[in-house]
Amino acid sequence: RLHGVEEDLSSVILGQYRSGNDQHAADSTGCLVAASSLSFRTRPQQTDTNRPEQEPDLPNSVTALRHDGGMEIAAVHERVERIGAVRANCAAVRSDRESALVEVRRVRSWLDASEADLIRGLATQVSFPEAAIAELSTGSIGQATAVMDRAATLVSVPAFASALDAGAITAGHVDVITRAGKHMDPAQREELLDRMDALVTVAEHATQAEFARRVRDEARRVLADDGMAALERQRRATSLRTWVDDDGMWNMKGRFDPVTGVRLDARIHSKLEALFAEATPDTCPSDPVDKQHHLRALALADLILDTATTAGTSTTAGTATKPGRPEFVMVVDADAPAHNGPHVEFSIPVEIPWRVLADLADHADVHTVVVRNGIVLHAPGNLNLGRSTRLANRAQRRALRGLYSRCAIPGCNVHYDRCKLHHIIWWRHGGCTDLDNLIPLCVHHHHKIHDSGWELILGSNRELTIRFPDGTVQSTGPPTIRAA
Numbered sequence: 001r002l003h004g005v006e007e008d009l010s011s012v013i014l015g016q017y018r019s020g021n022d023q024h025a026a027d028s029t030g031c032l033v034a035a036s037s038l039s040f041r042t043r044p045q046q047t048d049t050n051r052p053e054q055e056p057d058l059p060n061s062v063t064a065l066r067h068d069g070g071m072e073i074a075a076v077h078e079r080v081e082r083i084g085a086v087r088a089n090c091a092a093v094r095s096d097r098e099s100a101l102v103e104v105r106r107v108r109s110w111l112d113a114s115e116a117d118l119i120r121g122l123a124t125q126v127s128f129p130e131a132a133i134a135e136l137s138t139g140s141i142g143q144a145t146a147v148m149d150r151a152a153t154l155v156s157v158p159a160f161a162s163a164l165d166a167g168a169i170t171a172g173h174v175d176v177i178t179r180a181g182k183h184m185d186p187a188q189r190e191e192l193l194d195r196m197d198a199l200v201t202v203a204e205h206a207t208q209a210e211f212a213r214r215v216r217d218e219a220r221r222v223l224a225d226d227g228m229a230a231l232e233r234q235r236r237a238t239s240l241r242t243w244v245d246d247d248g249m250w251n252m253k254g255r256f257d258p259v260t261g262v263r264l265d266a267r268i269h270s271k272l273e274a275l276f277a278e279a280t281p282d283t284c285p286s287d288p289v290d291k292q293h294h295l296r297a298l299a300l301a302d303l304i305l306d307t308a309t310t311a312g313t314s315t316t317a318g319t320a321t322k323p324g325r326p327e328f329v330m331v332v333d334a335d336a337p338a339h340n341g342p343h344v345e346f347s348i349p350v351e352i353p354w355r356v357l358a359d360l361a362d363h364a365d366v367h368t369v370v371v372r373n374g375i376v377l378h379a380p381g382n383l384n385l386g387r388s389t390r391l392a393n394r395a396q397r398r399a400l401r402g403l404y405s406r407c408a409i410p411g412c413n414v415h416y417d418r419c420k421l422h423h424i425i426w427w428r429h430g431g432c433t434d435l436d437n438l439i440p441l442c443v444h445h446h447h448k449i450h451d452s453g454w455e456l457i458l459g460s461n462r463e464l465t466i467r468f469p470d471g472t473v474q475s476t477g478p479p480t481i482r483a484a
Contacts, residue, residue, distance in 0.1 A: 071106070071110045071165060071166050071167050076107060076110055079103040079106060079107050079167075080103075080107060082099075082100060082103055083100050083103050083104055083107070086099075086100035087100070094470075105167070105170065106167030106168075107167065108170070108171075109164050109165075109166075109167040109168075109169065109170050109171065110164075110165060110166075110167050112150075112164060112170075112171040113154070113161065113164040113165035114165075115147065115151075116147070116150060116151035116154050116161075116164075117151075119133060119147060119148060119151045120151050120155070123148065123151075129144075129148065130144040130145050130148060131144070133147060133148070146175070149178050150171060150174050150175055150178060152178075153174055153175075153177050153178045153181075153193075154174060156193045156196075157174075157177060157193055157196045157197055157200075158197065159196075159197040159200040160173070160174055160177070160196065160197070160200055160203070163200050163203065163204060168204045169200070169203045169204055170208065172208040173203045173206075173208055173211050176208060176211055176212045176215050177192075177193070177196055177215060180192060180212075180215045180216065180218075180219045181193065181219075183233060183234075183237050184219075184222070184223070188222050188223065191222050192218060192219055192222050195218050195222070196215075196218075199211075199214060199215070199218070202214055207411070209411075209413060231257060231258070231259065231352070231353055231356065234257035234258065235257045235260075237255060237257075238254075238255060238256050238257055238260065239254065239255050240252065240253070240254040240255075241253055241254075258352050259352055259356055259360065262326070262352065262360065263326065263360070266326030266327065266364070267303055267326070268296055268299050268300055268303065269299075269417065270326070270327075271299040271300075271302055271303050272295055272296060272299040275295075275298070275299060275302060276295055276298075276299075280295065281298065283298075288443040289443050289444075292418060292443075326360070326363070326364040326365070327364060327365045327366075327367070327398075328346050328360070328361065328364050328365070328366050328367075329346070329366075329367050329368075329369055329398050329401045329402055330344065330345075330346055330366055330367070330368045330369070331344070331345055331346070331369050331370075331371060331401075331402040332344050332368060332369070332370045332371070333345075333371055333372065333480065334370060334371065334372040334377060335372045335373060367379070367380055367398050368380070369398060369399055369401070369402030370402075371402045371403055371480075373461050373478050374403065374461035374462035374463070374477075374478025374479055374480075375461060375462070375478075376399045376400075376402060376403065376435060379395065379398060379399035379402065380395060380398070381393065381394070381395020381396075381398070381399075382395055383395060383396055383399055383434070383435040384432070384433075384434040384435060385432070385433040385434065386432050386433065386434065387430075387432055387433070388433070389433055390423075390427045390433060391433070392421040392433055392438055396421065396433075396435055396438060397421065399435055400416075400421065400435070400438065400439075400440055401416055403462065403479045403480065404416050404419075404440050404479055406419075406440075407419050407440060407441055407442040407445055408439045408440050408441060408464060408479065409441065409442070409445045409466070410464075410474065410476050412442055412444075412445060414442035414443075414444075416440055418442060418443075419440035419441055419442050420440070420441055420442075420443070420446055421438040421439065421440055421441075422438065422439050422440070422441045422446055422449060422456075423437055423438065424437050424438070424439060424456055424457075424458045425437055436458070437458075439456065439458060439462075439464070452469065453468075453469040454466060454467070454468060454469070455467040461477075461478040462478050462479055463475065463476065463477055463478055464476045464479075
């Protein structure tokens, strides 16, 4: 049973381990059976039609836990008590709250592992498990399908199942594996899954984003070729769907292969600059992130309709504004780690086979930026504007794109093209619009600098030091386009 499982587990945990007199044993299936006044026991896979009518459902009979190295019930109880103690203590210090949040993560992982076990059993008992799960969890069929996919992945990677049950990893780590194998053929997916158990230690010490990068590397090895076969699979997976939501808004959602995606993104970006370089429409939201999403939607609509008639724009109705050629930055790292000599790559967020990339470059403006150990050695255009203007120019944006692929704050995944160039020494404090005084920041972290007291210090090789208002300090080494 999934209905109320979290509340029922909590009542069992909190009610059964206060006395410390419970006894435990493992049954023949390897499941942990706890003997107590509430009859915590293993429920058989098939429906027990002979069960006495007076026997209650939950919490008097709860699907038992797998006893395969996962977290013991007593350990869950201890973690819940520690969380509750910190919540109740208004004077708790920072370290106590941080420790409690770690406990929350571990208990949540245990619950996710328990949910997967329950779902696998339920799937053998009902004809449409997705609908049953959606109803019991008050979620959607799509969400239920995602949870079932996770449960199936855990069967294929038992080391991850044990780690999730023990609270050592999160459900997000498991979902990374699920997504990586989605568009592989069965043999390739099986090979990828066979490689995963060896990476459980990596997952235990990596963020979900870091682990996703490692899994992508493994997926590339499974699909080892010149990239053309992968591109063909991606082209076959291209799709677009549209629907009208409850607010009456027309929605669009698409998936495109990397080559098409790069072209579309370049066209949208160029159109956005052509339409809104001087002024933005009155329809813009006040939130900076929502504003960018709004402008990109207007630019896409204008591209499709081929006329700048969008309500509230500053362009003349009926006048088409053709975007310029796509622009790519070719980065030459003169001393790239793990390479003998210079290393060349294009600063685009997707992987494209070189032969296709060469064709793209023939129909685009390509600018070369040469970097070494966090320093721009060469880039076209005027890179130092002094106090002549507050706004960075296109040449400066191109140059820093050779060093950063995302927001400069460690762990932030906002793409470089969505970032603003921030003055390390603020403009109002006499700072110059010179390359060595500029750094890319997303809207969220830009506000942290200006409104929340974060202080940035940039070293000679762009080593970044962040001083937080509470006195803590975070530092990073020189940026590279691959590591940024």
